[in-house]
């Protein structure tokens with residue numbers, strides 16, 4: 068059995084610079100990977116079945132990004148094997164922390180290893196983008212600066228911080244927010260240095276706060292302790308702290324109805340750290 072992490076991400080900022088003819092938005096963002104997420108356990112099956120347990124309530128098996136990633140890899144490589152996949156879900160869905168995309172990436176890397184299909188990371192990232200704009204960053208495995216429609220990615224070294232993430236009770240679809248007329252779509256392009264010097268906001272934040280009072284309430288509460296920002300198109304919000312103790316003490320004082328977690332920001336994905344560790348044990352050279 069191959070047990071691997073499927074980490075969350077935060078968008079430390081999210082600027083929308085324009086919109087393409089096909090409707091997709093041109094954006095700039097920084098993906099901060101977190102040392103916190105779901106866990107997936109894989110074992111090979113000799114038949115061609117992909118069996119996921121437990122199912123996610125409200126997501127059909129055919130729509131589940133884990134199953135879709137497995138089918139996609141099988142189709143792309145022509146391999147005729149299957150897998151049993153056990154999912155331990157901790158990440159809220161529709162939260163802007165990339166749980167579904169991360170599950171897809173973990174599945175691509177895990178099955179590429181189990182099935183010995185030997186695709187390299189750029190090829191797996193190319194497959195992944197067919198499942199969602201955020202999948203490649205999880206496949207490539209570094210906190211990253213992203214441009215284009217989120218598909219032009221370069222690794223970035225971020226300061227070590229602890230993040231308090233609050234999950235208001237709202238499930239927000241990315242498409243819903245990107246289809247709002249009022250959304251800011253003309254933020255000027257910035258350079259990496261401007262972000263690293265403290266620049267950057269989330270252009271989706273005003274639209275989300277207006278439509279979801281429960282998200283606004285959480286932002287207002289967290290702002291009292293440290294500047295709070297929306298991640299992605301929501302619904303989760305976050306603030307950074309220099310130490311775990313600081314983040315945990317604020318979390319401990321949250322209003323009872325607010326859920327969330329405290330996690331360390333990492334430059335390297337816990338998924339890739341786990342795979343490298345396995346490679347060093349088995350003597351396989353690090354690849355996909």
Ligand SMILES: C[C@@](CO)(OP(=O)(O)O)[C@H](O)COP(=O)(O)OP(=O)(O)OC[C@H]1O[C@@H](n2ccc(N)nc2=O)[C@H](O)[C@@H]1O
Nearest residue numbers: 078090091092163199200201216217241242245299300301
């Ligand atoms: C904007 C981000 C930032 O991380 O939002 P979150 O989903 O994380 O909140 C992501 O890149 C989202 O990625 P992902 O959620 O994978 O998006 P996709 O499934 O590819 O697209 C969902 C819908 O969002 C819109 N979309 C997505 C990406 C983009 N650059 N422009 C868009 O307009 C499209 O209408 C598409 O139908």
Ligand SMILES: Nc1ncnc2c1ncn2[C@@H]1O[C@H](COP(=O)(O)OP(=O)(O)O)[C@@H](O)[C@H]1O
Nearest residue numbers: 131132133160161162163164165166167168170
């Ligand atoms: N394995 C999965 N985990 C989470 N969501 C999934 C999964 N498979 C399909 N989905 C669908 O993808 C949507 C977006 O999921 P997710 O990536 O967690 O949110 P976000 O893009 O807001 O960070 C969910 O609302 C759900 O319907």
